[in-house]
Amino acid sequence: MTGITNQLGEESILGSNMKRQEPNSILAFLDHNDEFVIEPEQQSKYEIGRAYYNLGKLHYDKSDLYQAEEFFIKAYQCTERPRDIFSIFKILGFLIRIASEKLEDDKANTYIAEAEKMVDDLTRALGSLNAEYFYNIGTLSTYKGDFEEARMNYELAYKKSKEENEPDLLAKTLLALAVNAFNRKDYDLSLDYLNQLGQLLKIINKNYLSGAMYLYSAKVFTELEEYDKALKFFSLANEALQEKKCWNLFGYTLLGKGLVHKRNGNYSKALDFFNLARESIDRMTFRRLSELIENEIQDVNDSSVDLYLDKTNRKVKERTLGTIDFKHRFVLLEILFLLARNPGEYYDKEQLAKNIWKDEYNPLIHDKLIYTSVSRLRKLIEPKSEKSEKRKYIIRGKDGYTFNPLTKIRFHMESKNTSSRTIGNVDLGSPV
Numbered sequence: 297m298t299g300i301t302n303q304l305g306e307e308s309i310l311g312s313n314m315k316r317q318e319p320n321s322i323l324a325f326l327d328h329n330d331e332f333v334i335e336p337e338q339q340s341k342y343e344i345g346r347a348y349y350n351l352g353k354l355h356y357d358k359s360d361l362y363q364a365e366e367f368f369i370k371a372y373q374c375t376e377r378p379r380d381i382f383s384i385f386k387i388l389g390f391l392i393r394i395a396s397e398k399l400e401d402d403k404a405n406t407y408i409a410e411a412e413k414m415v416d417d418l419t420r421a422l423g424s425l426n427a428e429y430f431y432n433i434g435t436l437s438t439y440k441g442d443f444e445e446a447r448m449n450y451e452l453a454y455k456k457s458k459e460e461n462e463p464d465l466l467a468k469t470l471l472a473l474a475v476n477a478f479n480r481k482d483y484d485l486s487l488d489y490l491n492q493l494g495q496l497l498k499i500i501n502k503n504y505l506s507g508a509m510y511l512y513s514a515k516v517f518t519e520l521e522e523y524d525k526a527l528k529f530f531s532l533a534n535e536a537l538q539e540k541k542c543w544n545l546f547g548y549t550l551l552g553k554g555l556v557h558k559r560n561g562n563y564s565k566a567l568d569f570f571n572l573a574r575e576s577i578d579r580m581t582f583r584r585l586s587e588l589i590e591n592e593i594q595d596v597n598d599s600s601v602d603l604y605l606d607k608t609n610r611k612v613k614e615r616t617l618g619t620i621d622f623k624h625r626f627v628l629l630e631i632l633f634l635l636a637r638n639p640g641e642y643y644d645k646e647q648l649a650k651n652i653w654k655d656e657y658n659p660l661i662h663d664k665l666i667y668t669s670v671s672r673l674r675k676l677i678e679p680k681s682e683k684s685e686k687r688k689y690i691i692r693g694k695d696g697y698t699f700n701p702l703t704k705i706r707f708h709m710e711s712k713n714t715s716s717r718t719i720g721n722v723d724l725g726s727p728v
Contacts, residue, residue: 342374348370348374349368351367352364352366352368352387356390357504357543358542358544359581359582360581361394361398361582364390371383372391375387377414385418388408389728390728391404392407392720392722393722393724395719396720399584400719405719408439411439427452427460427465427466429453431469435727438721440721443479443721446472447480450469451473454470454473457469467493467496467497467502467505470490470492473489474489474490478516486516487513490509490513497509506536507533507536507540507542513532514556518556521608526552527556530553545724547577548723551585551592554566554567554569555592559606561604561606561613563619571593573585573589599615601615601704601705601706602688602689602703602705603706607629610629612632614677625676628676630652634648634652635690635697635699639699640699642693642697644696645663645666645696647696648662648697673690674687678690689703
C-alpha cells in the first residue's frame with residue numbers, strides 16, 4: 297500500500313486466504329459474519345486485526361488519543377484490499393479525527409489523500425453501489441469541504457439504508473445529515489434529522505450516537521439562541537456518554553455550556569465552565585480543544601475591551617462596572633447601540649428623534665427627552681470620574697452626540713476566536 301506507508305509502516309500482515317461467498321458484499325474484519333470463510337491458519341491474524349481495532353476504539357473513547365492512534369495504525373496494517381475497504385475507510389476516519397484534534401495537518405491530509413485514492417477500488421469491488429458506499433463517499437466530500445456534494449451522497453445513503461433495512465447505518469447517516477445541515481447553517485433541517493435519529497435510537501441501542509446527537513442538538517439550539525434547551529441537551533450528552541464510559545467529548549460539552557452562558561451575558565459562569573473544561577483535558581493531546589478554551593477565556597478576560605454589548609439579552613458589561621441590565625430600558629439601549637455601531641459619527645437631535653422615536657423632530661417634545669435619556673444612559677455605563685475629566689464613551693459636540701471611536705467594543709456573538717477550524721471538516725463528535 298502506497299501513500300501512507302511512511303506513516304503506518306507495513307502495508308498488510310494478513311494473507312489472502314479469506315474467500316468471498318457473496319460477490320456483492322464487502323465485509324471487513326470489523327464486521328465479521330458468515331459471508332467470509334476464514335482459513336484456520338489465518339484465524340489468529342484475523343483476530344489480531346479485530347483486537348487492535350477494538351483497543352483503538354477503547355482508547356479513543358477514553359480520551360487517550362495517542363494510544364488510540366497507535367492501535368488504529370496497527371489495525372490498518374492488518375487490512376487487505378479490496379476485501380477490507382470499508383474497514384479501511386472506518387480506520388482512516390478515526391485517524392483523521394485524531395489528527396484534527398491534535399492539529400496535525402500534514403498527517404490528516406495524508407490520511408485523507410489515502411481515503412480518496414480508495415474510491416476507484418471501492419467502485420470496482422462492489423457489484424452494486426450500496427448505502428455504505430454512498431455514506432463513505434459523503435464523508436470524503438466532507439473532508440474536502442464540499443458540503444453540498446456530501447449532502448447528496450448522504451441522502452442516497454439514507455434512502456438505500458432504509459431499502460436495505462440497515463438501521464445502524466441509517467442512524468449514522470441521520471447524524472451525518474444533521475451535521476451536514478449544521479455546517480450549511482440550515483439549523484431547522486439539522487433539528488429535523490436529529491429528531492428522526494432520536495426516534496430510531498429508541499429502537500436500537502447506540503449510546504455514543506445518542507451522545508453525539510444530544511451534543512449537536514445543543515449546538516443547534518445555541519445558534520438559534522434557545523439557551524435553556526442548549527444547556528439541557530449538553531447535560532443529556534454528558535449523561536449518554538458517561539453511560540458508555542466515553543470521555544473524549546466531555547471537554548467539548550463543558551466548552552459548549554460555557555459558550556451558552558457567554559452568549560447569554562453571564563460571563564462569570566462562562567468562565568467557570570471554560571476553566572473546568574481546561575482542567576478536564578490533556579492539553580498536549582487535545583490541542584484543538586485547548587486552543588478553543590484558551591481563546592474563550594482570553595476573550596472574556598480581555599482587559600482591553602471596554603464594553604461587551606448584548607442587545608439580544610439587553611445586557612452590557614463594562615470593564616470596571618461589570619454587567620448592567622437594560623431589560624426595562626429599551627430606549628436607552630437603542631441609543632447606545634445606534635451610537636456604538638457608528639463610533640465617531642455625530643447624531644443631531646433630528647436624527648435621534650427619527651432613529652430612536654421614529655418621529656419628526658419637535659423641540660418641545662424631543663429636546664428634554666433626548667437630554668434626559670442620554671444623561672440616564674451615561675450614568676449607567678460611564679465609570680465614575682472627576683468632574684473635570686471628559687466623558688469616556690458618549691461625547692457631545694456641536695453636531696450632536698457621538699460614541700468615542702477610541703473605545704474598544706465587543707458585540708454579542710462577535711468573537712475574536714479564529715481557532716474553531718477543524719482539519720478535514722470533522723471533529724471527535726462527527727460520525728465516522
